[in-house]
Amino acid sequence: MTPKFLRILAAVAVFATGATAAAADQLRWGYDLAPFPPWNSRSPSGEWSGFDYDIMEALCTHMQADCEIVEIAWDGMIPALQANKIDIIWTGMSITPQREEVIDFSDRYRRGPAAYIAEKEMNLPISVEGFEGKSVGIKKATNFYTYFEHYYGDAATVKLYDTTDDIIADLSSGRLDVAMGDILELQRFLDSPDGEMYEMKGVTPVDPLLGKGAGAGIRKGDTALQERLNTALKEIRENGEYDAIAKKYFNFDPYGSD
Amino acid sequence: MDYSQTSFWSLVSFSETGWGWAFVQGAWLTVRISLASYLLGILLGLLGARAKLGGNRTLYWLAEGYTTLIRAIPTLLLIIVLYYTGTRFFDATLNVLGLAGTMTLNGFAAVVFCLGFILGAYMTEVFRGAIQALPPGMDEAARSLALSPVQRFRLVTFPLMMRLALPGLNNLWQSTLKDSSLVSVVGFAELLATGKMVAGETRMYLTFYVFIAVIFLALTLSSNAVFALVARRLDRGFDRGA
Numbered sequence: 277m278t279p280k281f282l283r284i285l286a287a288v289a290v291f292a293t294g295a296t297a298a299a300a301d302q303l304r305w306g307y308d309l310a311p312f313p314p315w316n317s318r319s320p321s322g323e324w325s326g327f328d329y330d331i332m333e334a335l336c337t338h339m340q341a342d343c344e345i346v347e348i349a350w351d352g353m354i355p356a357l358q359a360n361k362i363d364i365i366w367t368g369m370s371i372t373p374q375r376e377e378v379i380d381f382s383d384r385y386r387r388g389p390a391a392y393i394a395e396k397e398m399n400l401p402i403s404v405e406g407f408e409g410k411s412v413g414i415k416k417a418t419n420f421y422t423y424f425e426h427y428y429g430d431a432a433t434v435k436l437y438d439t440t441d442d443i444i445a446d447l448s449s450g451r452l453d454v455a456m457g458d459i460l461e462l463q464r465f466l467d468s469p470d471g472e473m474y475e476m477k478g479v480t481p482v483d484p485l486l487g488k489g490a491g492a493g494i495r496k497g498d499t500a501l502q503e504r505l506n507t508a509l510k511e512i513r514e515n516g517e518y519d520a521i522a523k524k525y526f527n528f529d530p531y532g533s534d
Numbered sequence: 535m536d537y538s539q540t541s542f543w544s545l546v547s548f549s550e551t552g553w554g555w556a557f558v559q560g561a562w563l564t565v566r567i568s569l570a571s572y573l574l575g576i577l578l579g580l581l582g583a584r585a586k587l588g589g590n591r592t593l594y595w596l597a598e599g600y601t602t603l604i605r606a607i608p609t610l611l612l613i614i615v616l617y618y619t620g621t622r623f624f625d626a627t628l629n630v631l632g633l634a635g636t637m638t639l640n641g642f643a644a645v646v647f648c649l650g651f652i653l654g655a656y657m658t659e660v661f662r663g664a665i666q667a668l669p670p671g672m673d674e675a676a677r678s679l680a681l682s683p684v685q686r687f688r689l690v691t692f693p694l695m696m697r698l699a700l701p702g703l704n705n706l707w708q709s710t711l712k713d714s715s716l717v718s719v720v721g722f723a724e725l726l727a728t729g730k731m732v733a734g735e736t737r738m739y740l741t742f743y744v745f746i747a748v749i750f751l752a753l754t755l756s757s758n759a760v761f762a763l764v765a766r767r768l769d770r771g772f773d774r775g776a
Contacts, residue, residue, distance in 0.1 A: 309718065309727055310734035318735055320553045349727060352614065352719030359618035360625075361721070 302342045303501075305332055306362035306493075309347040314460075314525045315386075316367050327530065328367050330521040331385060331512070338508035354379060357495055364501070365493030372487065379493045382505040387489025387532035389479040390420045391459040393447075393466060400454065402478040407432040410453040413443035420456055423485040447474070459528055482532045489532060537736040545736060546745070553732045560728030561749055567645060567714045567724060572707060574650025579657020586662050597658060604655035610716050616648040617720045645717045649710065656706055664699035665691060697768040704761045708754055725749060 307328075311318045316326040324345055336343040346362050353365045357379060371381045392412075394400050400410075407428045414421045416436045425434060435452065437443045440461045446452045448470060455462065459479060465471045480486060494501050512518045513531070522530050537545070548554035585597035604612065621644060628634050672694060676686040718727035729746035733739045 308734075309721075309723060310730040312734055313737075318731060320551065320556050346721060347723065348721040349718040349730070352721065355614050355618050355719075356721065359622055361618075361621075 303364060304344050304346050304362045305364045305366045306348050306353050306356060307345050308350045308367045327521060327525045332366060334512045334517050335508045338511050339504050357493060368490040369493045370487055371489060371491045380496050380502060381491035381493055382502055383509055384489035384491045385509055386530045387482060388459055388530055389532050390456055391462050391479045392454055392456050392477045393462050393474050394454045394477050395473055396475045400477040404428060404431045411435055412454045412456055413437055413446055413452040414456045415440060419486050423483060424456055426485055479528060542741060556728050560723055560725040564714050564725040567717060568710045570646040571649035571653055572710050574646060575653030575657045578654025579661050582654060582658030583661035583665060587665060601655045601658050604652055609652055609713055612652055613648050613716050614719060617644055620644060645722060649714060653706065653710060660699050660702035664695040667698050668694055700765055700768060707757060711753055
């Protein structure tokens with residue numbers, strides 16, 4: 277081999293390794309292109325905001341990574357991750373056993389709990405005694421129902437509904453004592469003029485029946501990234517950054533109590 | 535942001551907070567993807583029909599395999615498979631050549647290739663049917679004039695066959711316009727994906743789904759007008775009723 281050829285080869289090698297080193301610090305975060313405020317929100321000009329976005333920014337600062345958002349329809353997320361188009365599935369993918377067979381997850385970063393709401397005057401401790409004789413409206417075929425039936429099914433009378441709106445309608449007309457459901461949907465009702473007479477009586481704790489919450493989806497075996505994400509997540513949980521972001525958007529803890 | 539007090543017209547306006555431009559870009563992307571893949575499909579369809587009717591057994595079975603396989607598999611599945619394995623294959627080829635990371639496959643080209651490749655299978659059957667429906671005397675007359683095979687195709691078979699293929703081609707164009715929305719799974723914000731985006735952001739799902747349905751209808755109606763013009767031109771010299 278001629279020295280000139282070797283020099284070119286060396287230059288190519290330097291170039292190639294330089295390129296990969298830069299690429300390693302570049303993280304591509306997959307966002308569902310259909311936003312779901314207040315978790316994530318997108319302006320017409322393409323700027324993202326919301327809880328998920330702020331958490332991502334905080335994590336990226338701690339990991340000292342160069343982060344980029346890739347918008348993909350939800351159905352294409354896992355294929356995109358596996359084909360190396362993105363490095364992380366963000367915007368709230370629930371950790372489920374089926375998904376854990378094909379991808380890995382970071383620790384959970386949020387788990388919106390279910391809430392109980394009832395009239396302000398009502399005394400409602402969240403316990404078997406508290407629910408004794410109460411009628412409780414819950415959405416059909418949800419984890420909420422499985423959870424409630426398991427712990428309080430014997431004490432309360434459960435009524436099942438198709439939508440949260442139907443539950444609220446029956447609560448307002450006095451046919452129900454308590455409404456149980458997604459905290460954001462119920463909060464929206466409480467904030468409206470119709471919700472004045474009602475208040476939140478409590479939220480569900482973290483429980484296997486309610487699922488494990490949402491984590492960052494990563495490629496199987498990408499343990500280096502998993503470690504970086506978990507470390508950064510722990511740091512922002514401990515130094516209060518997470519709580520500061522949560523307070524901006526919610527009056528409950530989106531991490532879910534353990 | 536709370537959109538409950540915002541009117542529909544200000545949401546689809548072209549102001550800084552309106553989504554007008556997003557819809558225009560989405561519709562334009564839909565039209566571009568559809569047109570490009572349609573043209574590729576026509577090309578592959580003509581080649582496929584030629585292979586099926588040309589008399590060469592190897593080519594015949596190749597074309598037969600192509601149309602059978604592609605038409606048997608759901609388009610959404612094909613797009614995911616072709617797009618991701620296609621780009622992976624491209625990256626692997628670069629790796630082997632020692633050029634890893636120097637080039638990336640243009641996403642638009644990849645998507646157009648996927649849709650066009652799928653469309654070509656359907657086009658093959660449309661063209662094959664149209665060519666076989668021509669009276670054999672047409673081709674024989676062309677031969678008797680000592681026209682070369684290329685001339686026979688260009689001057690006789692193609693213009694006569696297109697007239698018969700047109701209804702089928704119009705059908706395929708309309709399904710292409712709608713199938714192009716499947717590419718949102720590989721990250722393209724075409725019209726349907728834009729609709730989902732705005733619906734999610736504003737929580738006005740029904741409103742915006744109906745809105746994009748109306749845009750799709752408008753696209754279909756205006757392309758129908760184009761097909762009617764082409765049909766009139768191809769029908770010259772024929773009795774309309776026949």
